[in-house]
Amino acid sequence: MSATAGDSGPDDRWGPARRLLAADVADRYFAAGQTKITIAAELGLSRFQVARLLDAARERGLVRVEIDAGPDVDRARSAGLRAAYGLRRALVVPPGPARSVPVRVAALAADLLRETVGTGDVLGLAWSRTVNDVVEHLHRLPRCQVVQLCGAYSLPWRRDGSATAVYRAAALCGGDAFPIYAPLVLPDRDSATAVRSQPGVADAVARFAELGTAVVSVGAWRTGHSTVHDVLTAAERKRLGGRGACGEIVGLLVDADGRVLDTPLAQHVVAVGEAELRAAREVVALVRDPERADAVDAVLRSGLVHTLVADAGTADALLRLTAERPVPGV
Template structure:
């Protein structure tokens, strides 16, 4: 926030009488960072008089407050997304050419900054896993007595440094909090196997903690190879069958169609947070990188599963453009 003190009549001429002193006081407090006590001592007046002079400067229109967005974010796209989808929190980083690695770095860092500001002692924080979440982890420095919950089982991916339990465990250690994690796959062959795994104490604890989520960071996957862990784990016939059923997006194991409706064909075979658990959380922020995820991100924003988004300008613009088409 930048605060500037100006003369009367939009800065033309020098104000007279009490306004001159009001401007001097406003400059010392707002521009120089002096306290009211310091200014009172300098001018030989009481701090209550300083407060009255500050009020006078504001009432006379001599002080103007400007809230400036960081240079690396796109305020117009953020506002457009908030208004279109009713989101509580949006951060859109400016693009760095066509470099997806740089976009992921920026998105992950800004997501970490958001989380460090809002996660408090006693929170139950759900965490997805993947490349962008790995960046969030690398930028996390906050010490906070929160519980960090693994939102979905893991699958082996060569392009991801840490799997789900490793990521959640490291977040908890860095924070001084508690981890609710488990070693089990995201997707299994049949419902019987999934039921047996859900009975495992570690799996049961993590999935039970998901009922208490206060905040969560989730990933948005597109229904294509290399863009969704569920898609990559399925044989071709099941991928195609789900595509025919309308699936175009995955949010931490929850499948969605283009209108944001849940497609629960695999629900009995997945070890992950449910759509209902995400909807009950106080605050769920989605992370997304890559213009090829525009349809998937649009579905996630329509679903009611998330109320926040951290992304980059090219993807944000594509999401909005597709909604206008």
């Protein structure tokens, strides 16, 4: 073929012959993976003619680029959240029927854990129905240790207990399980210290400093949206609310600006501490309720979380919040 067929000056006609040539060049380059040099040699063109034909194929619509991260991930919302909060990653499930949201968020988080948890890691699981649902969707894991990150406000024989989730995850990977058979909140500091020193609990607490991946959910400081909030007296709730408590994560209270509050409550809980959580390689937060968006916003501003897995409704609410009040330094 003559090299002049590949000329692409601005006044050249874009006819069927040149259109077909551009399509052939594009197919060889994008689909077959040939280099421009190889294409030029086989078609009797120069490298510059090949490059111009590729440009023309894109500009004229012969080549259309479609980027699809998969049906379980909303790429635009995920990228927007990651950028807005400076996260390592954000994974957002696409919009869909409300009844399917909990399952899809849990399934996406389970897929993430299968991808990111490594052999020999210490995987920490907080107590929450969301985290427990994630474990229900796990089908395999590399061999690792699985530790419960906090006590639970549930009856030990209930199926959704955190110890059950820890044992299930450990059974999947063939690793050791370190459950915590204790309440999340104790009446006073001495009681919490005594519980932490009990042999079984102490074994779990000792793994907090070795955390590779921690999986947590976010609570909002109002009735029905935080286990910690709901087990306190009305006076304690009001006092902590007056201190600015907005979000809660494994017993840590965070205000709207992302500051972790220093309160006596921290001495009453059996849970991983702030320093241990910040030292973890990966902290994955889960949310599937737009009503908690303000609390999630607070927790994300704290820098405690590396990865967020969320539903589209919560993602949209978070993007609105950051548009109104951008995260400093991001």
